[in-house]
Amino acid sequence: xxxxxxxxxxxxxxxxxxxxxxxxxxxxxxxxxxxxxxxxxxxxxxxxxxxxxxxxxxxxxxxxxxxxxxxxxxxxxxxxxxxxxxxxxxxxxxxxxxxxxxxxxxxxxxxxxx
Amino acid sequence: xxxxxxxxxxxxxxxxxxxxxxxxxxxxxxxxxxxxxxxxxxxxxxxxxxxxxxxxxxxxxxxxxxxxxxxxxxxxxxxxxxxxxxxxxxxxxxxxxxxxxxxxxxxxxx
Numbered sequence: 001x002x003x004x005x006x007x008x009x010x011x012x013x014x015x016x017x018x019x020x021x022x023x024x025x026x027x028x029x030x031x032x033x034x035x036x037x038x039x040x041x042x043x044x045x046x047x048x049x050x051x052x053x054x055x056x057x058x059x060x061x062x063x064x065x066x067x068x069x070x071x072x073x074x075x076x077x078x079x080x081x082x083x084x085x086x087x088x089x090x091x092x093x094x095x096x097x098x099x100x101x102x103x104x105x106x107x108x109x110x111x112x113x114x
Numbered sequence: 115x116x117x118x119x120x121x122x123x124x125x126x127x128x129x130x131x132x133x134x135x136x137x138x139x140x141x142x143x144x145x146x147x148x149x150x151x152x153x154x155x156x157x158x159x160x161x162x163x164x165x166x167x168x169x170x171x172x173x174x175x176x177x178x179x180x181x182x183x184x185x186x187x188x189x190x191x192x193x194x195x196x197x198x199x200x201x202x203x204x205x206x207x208x209x210x211x212x213x214x215x216x217x218x219x220x221x222x223x224x
Contacts, residue, residue, distance in 0.1 A: 033212075035214075040122075040216070041216050041217075042118075042201060042214040042215050042216040042217055043158070043201075043214040044214075045212070088155075090157055090158070101146060101205050101212065102148065102160055102163070103158075103160075103203075103212065104160075105157035105158050105159070106157060107156070107157050108155075108156075108157055
């Protein structure tokens, strides 16, 4: 019962470094999402995808890029990390909107940018 | 004004108490509604969907008021294990458009 798997779980970057966060789901879901959560706040949508090969901007897309080359994978890239990107990043997936779009989350990636 | 607003709390209640959380949303075209639970430093997990007719799952009752654009969550007979942050989630009419509230923190004490 893997569900949604995120790698890595923790990462420390220096300002200006780049990295890619990987999200993999084994539920054959069409929709995938990347969120960030800052202390004491709810989740804010960074980017999302409604299917393989498609991506769209969410609420806070600046400084991030994404790719969905395979249906089961959704990658989040930081080209030049900034301290403001220190956060917990959650990936989620869901099936078609027909069933109410219940989202299943990965365990999160805790990123610190120094 | 935020699209989805919750009372942040914290709510500190004794075991056995009944506690209620409210959540208001601004988009009248919103289509589906959920309560998620998030434990400290963990991922959110679905607690229950919220249906127009209201729905109950054990000690938890969720209600939706479309006219006033709010949803509620009632927890009866609180347990220590109910301590968590409860997130209100509202889905809009467009694919991928889910908006999370900032969460309400509940602490149940012995």
